[in-house]
Amino acid sequence: MDVVLEFADNHVFDSLYSKVANVFHVTPSLGVSTLNSTAPILNSASSTSSTIASAFLDRNNIFRQGISLFLITWVMGTLSYFVSASIAYFFYFDRQEAKRHPKFLKNQELLELKTALSNLPGMAVLTFPWFLAELRGYSYAYDDPAEYGYFYLGFSVILFLLFSDFLIYWIHRGLHHPWFYAPLHKLHHKWIIPTPFSSHAFHFLDGYSQSLPYHLFPFFFPLNKYLYLLLFGSVNYWTVLIHDGKYFSNNAVINGAAHHASHHMYFNYNYGQFFTLFDRLCSSYRHPDQELFNAELKKDKKIQEQRVSEMEYMLKNVEGKDDRTYTSKKDA
Numbered sequence: 266m267d268v269v270l271e272f273a274d275n276h277v278f279d280s281l282y283s284k285v286a287n288v289f290h291v292t293p294s295l296g297v298s299t300l301n302s303t304a305p306i307l308n309s310a311s312s313t314s315s316t317i318a319s320a321f322l323d324r325n326n327i328f329r330q331g332i333s334l335f336l337i338t339w340v341m342g343t344l345s346y347f348v349s350a351s352i353a354y355f356f357y358f359d360r361q362e363a364k365r366h367p368k369f370l371k372n373q374e375l376l377e378l379k380t381a382l383s384n385l386p387g388m389a390v391l392t393f394p395w396f397l398a399e400l401r402g403y404s405y406a407y408d409d410p411a412e413y414g415y416f417y418l419g420f421s422v423i424l425f426l427l428f429s430d431f432l433i434y435w436i437h438r439g440l441h442h443p444w445f446y447a448p449l450h451k452l453h454h455k456w457i458i459p460t461p462f463s464s465h466a467f468h469f470l471d472g473y474s475q476s477l478p479y480h481l482f483p484f485f486f487p488l489n490k491y492l493y494l495l496l497f498g499s500v501n502y503w504t505v506l507i508h509d510g511k512y513f514s515n516n517a518v519i520n521g522a523a524h525h526a527s528h529h530m531y532f533n534y535n536y537g538q539f540f541t542l543f544d545r546l547c548s549s550y551r552h553p554d555q556e557l558f559n560a561e562l563k564k565d566k567k568i569q570e571q572r573v574s575e576m577e578y579m580l581k582n583v584e585g586k587d588d589r590t591y592t593s594k595k596d597a
Contacts, residue, residue: 268491353509353511362510363458377460387473388472395481405485406493422492425496428485429479459525
């Protein structure tokens with residue numbers, strides 16, 4: 266994260282914080298008598314303002330670094346979400362097919378966007394301390410790819426994915442416990458038929474808890490800083506991909522969009538993020554419905570009715586009353 270912060274300091278923050286520091290830099294008025302009872306107050310206010318101004322001007326100040334990392338996390342996270350989800354939605358997501366489904370919500374895309382954009386700041390607040398701790402040397406992140414060898418560099422990618430997938434599996438499954446489902450995870454399951462915009466449309470505590478393994482990894486294992494940035498960007502894009510409705514993978518190992526679509530449809534299956542391994546080991550795996558891969562079967566109304574009926578049964582068991590507002594057939 267030091268590379269990102271240095272770039273942001275050079276091109277944005279040095280100029281921005283100079284302007285902010287000028288606001289806080291208060292020069293005491295000339296001619297104020299030290300016997301004046303207001304002098305200590307003025308001097309104290311001036312000292313505080315000078316301290317704040319100095320903090321904004323010092324790149325190594327923890328206060329400034331924290332603000333900068335929060336802004337980077339929020340702004341870059343929002344841009345990454347909006348750009349990648351928009352590309353998926355407008356270039357290859359089958360919008361008409363999704364809207365024809367009886368469980369597609371009224372104004373769903375707008376609701377997804379509002380949910381995501383209103384919760385991303387909260388996620389950034391909880392996330393930036395991990396970046397700050399890494400920046401200040403508390404993690405095992407390292408610069409030189411050769412420091413631990415190139416074999417480990419490649420192996421660390423596999424280790425990162427397995428470590429993250431294992432923890433996300435249990436965090437995600439835990440979020441389906443009645444204690445946490447209604448207050449936190451239910452918001453993301455509002456989208457029975459997800460679109461790319463639903464990828465980050467969740468309660469900020471839900472989203473943060475499922476992203477936590479990514480941030481924990483470099484505090485347990487050495488990880489190259491540049492690789493970390495690449496992996497972090499990739500997993501955010503992967504979150505969009507498993508909500509994009511392109512069912513390329515019918516693979517028994519990779520937890521692709523079809524597997525995750527089954528999770529949104531039937532709730533209590535396929536909790537994994539990248540692989541099906543832990544779902545298989547813990548008896549929560551469900552193979553995707555075959556009509557997802559067959560255009561003719563997708564058009565079969567009888568099959569769709571059977572799937573919807575099963576979904577409604579599962580929904581009743583998990584949530585009770587369904588409080589969603591679906592798109593009517595007339596609107597679809």
